[in-house]
Amino acid sequence: MKVGVLALQGDFIEHVHxxxxxxxxxxxxxxxxxLGDLDGLIIPGGESTTFGKLAAEFGLIEPLRAFCAxxxxxxxxxxxxxxxxxxxxxxxxxxxxxDVKVKRNAFGRQVDSFEQDLDIPALTTAGNGxxxxxxxxFIRAPLLESVGKxxxxxxxxxxxxxxxxxxxxxxxxxxxxxxxxxxxxxKYFLECVGKG
Amino acid sequence: xxxxxxxxxxxxxVTIPVMAKARIGxxxxxxxxxxxxxDYIDESEVLTPADEENHIDKHNFKVPFxxxxxxxxxxxxxxxxGAAMIRxxxxxxxxxxxxxxxxARTVLGEIRRIQNMRPDELMRVAKEMGAPYELLKETAELxxxxxxxxxxxxxxxPADAALMMQLGVDGVFVGSGIFKSGDPAKRAKAIVEATTHxxxxxxxxxxxxxxxxxxxxxxxxxxxxxxxxxxxxx
Numbered sequence: 489m490k491v492g493v494l495a496l497q498g499d500f501i502e503h504v505h506x507x508x509x510x511x512x513x514x515x516x517x518x519x520x521x522x523l524g525d526l527d528g529l530i531i532p533g534g535e536s537t538t539f540g541k542l543a544a545e546f547g548l549i550e551p552l553r554a555f556c557a558x559x560x561x562x563x564x565x566x567x568x569x570x571x572x573x574x575x576x577x578x579x580x581x582x583x584x585x586x587d588v589k590v591k592r593n594a595f596g597r598q599v600d601s602f603e604q605d606l607d608i609p610a611l612t613t614a615g616n617g618x619x620x621x622x623x624x625x626f627i628r629a630p631l632l633e634s635v636g637k638x639x640x641x642x643x644x645x646x647x648x649x650x651x652x653x654x655x656x657x658x659x660x661x662x663x664x665x666x667x668x669x670x671x672x673x674x675k676y677f678l679e680c681v682g683k684g
Numbered sequence: 685x686x687x688x689x690x691x692x693x694x695x696x697x698v699t700i701p702v703m704a705k706a707r708i709g710x711x712x713x714x715x716x717x718x719x720x721x722x723d724y725i726d727e728s729e730v731l732t733p734a735d736e737e738n739h740i741d742k743h744n745f746k747v748p749f750x751x752x753x754x755x756x757x758x759x760x761x762x763x764x765x766g767a768a769m770i771r772x773x774x775x776x777x778x779x780x781x782x783x784x785x786x787x788a789r790t791v792l793g794e795i796r797r798i799q800n801m802r803p804d805e806l807m808r809v810a811k812e813m814g815a816p817y818e819l820l821k822e823t824a825e826l827x828x829x830x831x832x833x834x835x836x837x838x839x840x841x842p843a844d845a846a847l848m849m850q851l852g853v854d855g856v857f858v859g860s861g862i863f864k865s866g867d868p869a870k871r872a873k874a875i876v877e878a879t880t881h882x883x884x885x886x887x888x889x890x891x892x893x894x895x896x897x898x899x900x901x902x903x904x905x906x907x908x909x910x911x912x913x914x915x916x917x918x
Binding site: 496501546593597598628 | 700722747880881
C-alpha cells in the first residue's frame with residue numbers, strides 16, 4: 489500500500505512515521521507527478537492558507553482535485569480538513585470538495601488549544617474492535633459548522649460540535665491523530681485504502 | 685517586547701499564528717504577551733536580556749516558547765525549563781548564515797555522537813555539556829530533539845533556507861533577511877517556497893531569480909565578541 493502525505497508545510501512527518509509503523513509505504517508529496525501511483529493521500533495539519541498558496545504556485549490544485557475525484561481515500565487533519573472543505577467562510581485557495589462548512593480557528597488562539605477524549609464509533613472496526621475513547625488533540629482547530637446530506641458525522645464534542653466527518657472517500661478530522669500514540673485512526677484510514 | 689498596540693494590530697491583521705519576542709529572563713513581559721493572546725513567545729537574545737543569570741521558567745505558562753541555542757547542552761537546558769521549540773541562535777540581523785550553520789551542525793552532530801554512547805559515557809558528556817542526563821538520554825534514544833528544531837539568525841536567501849533544511853532542521857525563522865531587503869514580499873514568498881522544496885535545486889534556482897536587493901549584510905566575524913547577540917543567555 490502506497491500512501492502519500494502532502495508535504496508542502498505542517499506536520500507531515502508525524503503522519504509519515506505512523507504510516508511506516510503500520511507497514512504502509514509513505515511518500516512525501518510536493519509536486520503533481522508524485523500523486524501518480526498512490527493508493528491514498530493524507531493532507532496534514534499546518535496552516536491552511538499556506539497550503540493553498542503553495543499548492544496553487546506549484547500546480548497542485550487541479551491534480552489534487554482529480555486525485556480526490558478518482559475515489560481513492562483522502563484524509564485531511566486540522567488544516568487538511570479546511571483544505572478539503574467547500575465553504576471556509578472566507579476567500580482562500582482550497583480544494584473545495586467536501587460538502588461542509590468549516591469555521592477556522594474556531595476554539596480560539598494557541599493558548600485555547602485543548603485535548604479531549606472522544607467516542608468515535610467508526611473506530612471500533614479498526615484495531616481490535618474494543619470500544620474505548622480516542623484522545624483527540626485540538627490545536628487552533630477548525631470545526632464543522634454544518635455538513636451536507638451525503639456527509640456522515642464521525643465524532644462530536646459533548647456540546648454537539650462536529651469534529652470529524654466522512655463523505656465517501658473523503659475523511660476529515662478537526663484534531664490531530666498523528667500526534668498521539670493511538671494509531672486507530674490511521675488504521676481506519678488504511679482499511680479504507682485497502683478496500684480501494 | 686514590542687508595543688502591545690503593534691502586536692494586537694498584527695494579530696488582528698492575519699489569520700496565521702503570531703509569535704512575539706520577550707527578553708531573556710523577563711517573565712513579566714512573557715505574562716503580558718500571554719495575556720495579549722500571542723500564539724508563541726520567543727525568549728530572544730535579540731532583545732537586551734533582563735536577567736544575565738536565569739532564563740524564564742517556561743513551565744509556568746500555557747503559551748509555548750521557543751528559545752535559541754548554540755549547542756545541544758544549551759538546547760536541553762532550555763527544554764528543561766519548559767521550552768516547546770528550539771532554534772539556533774545564529775547571529776541575528778547580519779544576513780550572514782555562518783553562525784546558524786555552525787550552531788545547527790553542532791547540535792545535530794552532537795545528537796549523532798551521543799547516539800552511539802554507553803550510559804557511563806553519556807553521563808560524562810551530560811556533565812561536560814551541562815545538560816540533564818535524563819533529557820540527554822531521551823535525545824540519544826530518539827536520535828533527534830523531542831521538539832521541533834528550527835534554524836534562525838542570519839538567513840537571508842532561499843538557498844540559505846534550503847541549506848539549513850538539508851542540514852536537518854525542521855523549519856527556518858527569517859526576520860531582517862526579509863524585512864530589510866529591497867522587496868520583502870517577493871523574498872518572503874521565495875524563501876517559503878525554497879523551504880518546502882529544499883531538496884529540489886531546480887525549484888530553488890527558479891525562485892531565487894530577480895528578488896531585488898538582499899539586506900545589506902554584515903559579516904558575523906567583524907562583530908566584536910562583546911557585541912554578538914548569540915553570547916547572550918547560557
